[in-house]
Amino acid sequence: MNGNIWVLASADSVAIATTLILAALGALFTERAGVLNLGIEGILLTSAISSFLAADSSGSIWLGLIVGSLVGALLAGIHAVLSVVLRANQIVAGLALVIFGTGLANFLGKPAEGKTVTTLIKPLSFGPLSDIPLVGPVVFQQDPITYASIVIAIVSSLYLFRSRPGLELRATGDDPATVDAQGLSVASIRLRYTLFGGLLVGLGGSWLMLAQSAAWHQAATTNGIGWIALALVVFAGWRPIRLIFGAILFGFTLQLPFTLQAEQITFIPSALMQMLPYLATLIALIALSRPSTRNKLGAPKSLGIPFVRDER
Amino acid sequence: MRSPIRIVFEQRSETPKHLSVLVPLLSVVAALVVGALFLLATGYSPLETYSNMLSDGFTSSRGITDTLGLSTVLICTGISAAFAFQMNLYNIGGEGQLYLGMIGGAWVGLAIGERLPTFIMIPVVLLVGSLAGALWILLPAFVRSRLGTSEIVTTLLLTYIAASLVKHFVYSPGSFFVTKNSAFPQGRLVPESASLSGINNTSLYPTFFLVIVIAIVLFWVVKKTEYGYRIQVISDSPRAAHYAGINANRTTMSVMLISGALSGLGGAVLIVGPFGRLDPGIILLGYGYAGIVIAALARNNFSAIIVSGILFAGLRSGGDKLQISTDTPIHIGVMLQGAILLFALGGEAFRRYHIHAVRTERATQ
Numbered sequence: 001m002n003g004n005i006w007v008l009a010s011a012d013s014v015a016i017a018t019t020l021i022l023a024a025l026g027a028l029f030t031e032r033a034g035v036l037n038l039g040i041e042g043i044l045l046t047s048a049i050s051s052f053l054a055a056d057s058s059g060s061i062w063l064g065l066i067v068g069s070l071v072g073a074l075l076a077g078i079h080a081v082l083s084v085v086l087r088a089n090q091i092v093a094g095l096a097l098v099i100f101g102t103g104l105a106n107f108l109g110k111p112a113e114g115k116t117v118t119t120l121i122k123p124l125s126f127g128p129l130s131d132i133p134l135v136g137p138v139v140f141q142q143d144p145i146t147y148a149s150i151v152i153a154i155v156s157s158l159y160l161f162r163s164r165p166g167l168e169l170r171a172t173g174d175d176p177a178t179v180d181a182q183g184l185s186v187a188s189i190r191l192r193y194t195l196f197g198g199l200l201v202g203l204g205g206s207w208l209m210l211a212q213s214a215a216w217h218q219a220a221t222t223n224g225i226g227w228i229a230l231a232l233v234v235f236a237g238w239r240p241i242r243l244i245f246g247a248i249l250f251g252f253t254l255q256l257p258f259t260l261q262a263e264q265i266t267f268i269p270s271a272l273m274q275m276l277p278y279l280a281t282l283i284a285l286i287a288l289s290r291p292s293t294r295n296k297l298g299a300p301k302s303l304g305i306p307f308v309r310d311e312r
Numbered sequence: 313m314r315s316p317i318r319i320v321f322e323q324r325s326e327t328p329k330h331l332s333v334l335v336p337l338l339s340v341v342a343a344l345v346v347g348a349l350f351l352l353a354t355g356y357s358p359l360e361t362y363s364n365m366l367s368d369g370f371t372s373s374r375g376i377t378d379t380l381g382l383s384t385v386l387i388c389t390g391i392s393a394a395f396a397f398q399m400n401l402y403n404i405g406g407e408g409q410l411y412l413g414m415i416g417g418a419w420v421g422l423a424i425g426e427r428l429p430t431f432i433m434i435p436v437v438l439l440v441g442s443l444a445g446a447l448w449i450l451l452p453a454f455v456r457s458r459l460g461t462s463e464i465v466t467t468l469l470l471t472y473i474a475a476s477l478v479k480h481f482v483y484s485p486g487s488f489f490v491t492k493n494s495a496f497p498q499g500r501l502v503p504e505s506a507s508l509s510g511i512n513n514t515s516l517y518p519t520f521f522l523v524i525v526i527a528i529v530l531f532w533v534v535k536k537t538e539y540g541y542r543i544q545v546i547s548d549s550p551r552a553a554h555y556a557g558i559n560a561n562r563t564t565m566s567v568m569l570i571s572g573a574l575s576g577l578g579g580a581v582l583i584v585g586p587f588g589r590l591d592p593g594i595i596l597l598g599y600g601y602a603g604i605v606i607a608a609l610a611r612n613n614f615s616a617i618i619v620s621g622i623l624f625a626g627l628r629s630g631g632d633k634l635q636i637s638t639d640t641p642i643h644i645g646v647m648l649q650g651a652i653l654l655f656a657l658g659g660e661a662f663r664r665y666h667i668h669a670v671r672t673e674r675a676t677q
Contacts, residue, residue, distance in 0.1 A: 097650070101650070103650050227472075231469070234465075282469045286451075
């Protein structure tokens with residue numbers, strides 16, 4: 001067995017975790033505010049193609065990342081208006097966003113078919129550190145956004161659990177009536193974090209496009225990563241630090257089919273192997289929903305419930 | 313600082329009749345306007361695109377039978393979604409259950425189709441397809457009713473797994489489902505005894521009428537039977553249902569299994585109808601996802617689903633032909649579906665609430 005491939009596989013697990021971390025963090029902020037946005041998959045896909053088109057026409061990857069992130073916030077804005085302002089059914093609104101986003105992405109992606117990104121986001125080099133066996137490729141050969149995603153997750157954790165606005169955010173998801181009684185606007189907090197969540201999801205989608213996929217494969221570009229991210233938030237118990245490790249774990253299952261194929265390990269047919277990430281996510285979700293574990297996870301208590309002051 | 317004007321949502325005690333018609337209608341118009349903006353921005357003519365789409369789906373006799381033919385499977389996935397949605401069970405994996413219906417239907421057709429006559433085989437294929445669909449939701453239904461695991465993500469993850477299963481059965485060498493020694497992997501056609509022919513050689517199959525009957529029967533079940541009453545009580549107030557001695561777990565289980573079976577039926581309908589074989593092309597069509605939109609737009613009303621199913625089939629079949637006749641991207645059809653649903657959801661607020669602006673001074677006195 002070629003040991004080198006497995007080092008690359010570990011490095012890939014960390015790399016592919018980037019999109020999972022960013023998308024799941026976006027969902028985490030949204031859900032901590034009490035808003036359930038199931039539209040992540042649609043947002044990822046639309047921001048991915050937007051970043052491609054922006055980078056392709058301007059020649060700048062960074063502009064691609066910015067445009068992709070903003071498009072993410074824009075789509076999340078639709079969800080925010082529907083669920084916070086108009087009090088629509090959040091589950092159906094999220095699904096509508098997935099369908100709209102998928103159609104929109106494929107529509108916008110028509111001119112991108114068959115093209116590839118000319119310059120990808122490149123891994124950083126830390127000189128001799130990057131050459132250390134095993135540790136080098138896994139820890140010191142990632143690209144700037146991958147490092148940034150981990151930093152963002154750590155900062156998010158501090159913000160959420162160690163700061164005043166973080167406390168207000170958590171309170172909004174758990175007990176909006178109290179937040180309202182404090183004279184804060186529940187609607188404004190929920191709107192802001194839904195938009196911010198969309199921005200992070202959009203960054204994740206853009207990175208997936210400009211660092212990982214390089215070419216537009218319609219819906220297969222994201223291939224369900226948005227849904228895995230939603231499960232990851234539950235898996236991590238709505239906590240950013242746990243989310244990092246969960247993302248690397250799920251990232252491992254996402255890249256394993258490709259590694260096995262490259263290794264020509266074919267005792268499991270490749271089509272069946274591709275089920276692995278979804279199967280692993282499914283099992284994790286079910287294992288976590290035993291009533292004893294669920295209470296400890298700490299889901300925001302008002303998740304998905306519109307706040308209406310008059311009916312209090 | 314407070315803004316001088318505040319928007320007030322006043323719950324309506326009764327929804328005016330005209331709004332129930334106006335809101336869905338305006339949603340469609342608004343979505344078409346948004347679609348037109350995107351078409352203009354990318355250099356297509358909205359008028360030409362829309363008129364091609366609509367005239368193909370709804371005016372020519374060929375177009376109408378195509379539309380009704382396509383609506384058969386869309387009504388299946390629509391009632392499948394609605395049956396679960398009405399009890400606040402969000403089975404969004406109808407897409408995967410539909411794949412399983414195709415796998416199950418094709419399997420039984422290929423396995424015993426040669427030996428049995430048509431009048432037995434057609435019901436057998438439809439039944440096995442439905443059972444396969446129900447099987448695919450068994451795990452989400454079980455963990456939802458026993459552990460409370462949200463069915464939303466589990467049913468969806470199973471759709472991705474079902475898609476891999478379809479690919480496996482078609483692309484793995486020597487598979488039971490494919491033609492032996494064919495130049496490229498392709499599903500084997502089920503024998504004649506397991507397939508119907510279109511009415512007057514059109515793409516409208518007799519299964520259309522079966523599905524309409526099922527939709528009407530479900531309408532009756534929900535409105536008039538004790539089972540339907542139980543569903544209503546549980547969805548309105550789980551606590552009241554508990555005190556009334558209703559076993560919510562068992563009802564959850566049965567509602568989800570029936571929902572899965574209806575999507576499975578949609579897959580089996582494709583086997584006896586136009587497809588006749590397990591075809592991985594189904595993965596790109598999204599008939600299961602469309603069912604969610606159709607159900608939501610019809611507000612889970614089974615008779616309204618027949619109408620919205622046919623409407624969407626018209627948009628789709630016109631859109632599918634656009635791909636062949638012009639270079640207009642077909643994806644505009646899917647985008648419009650999503651946009652219509654988004655607007656309908658927004659419009660729902662105007663149906664439920666009387667929304668008006670008041671001056672803050674007066675409101676806070």
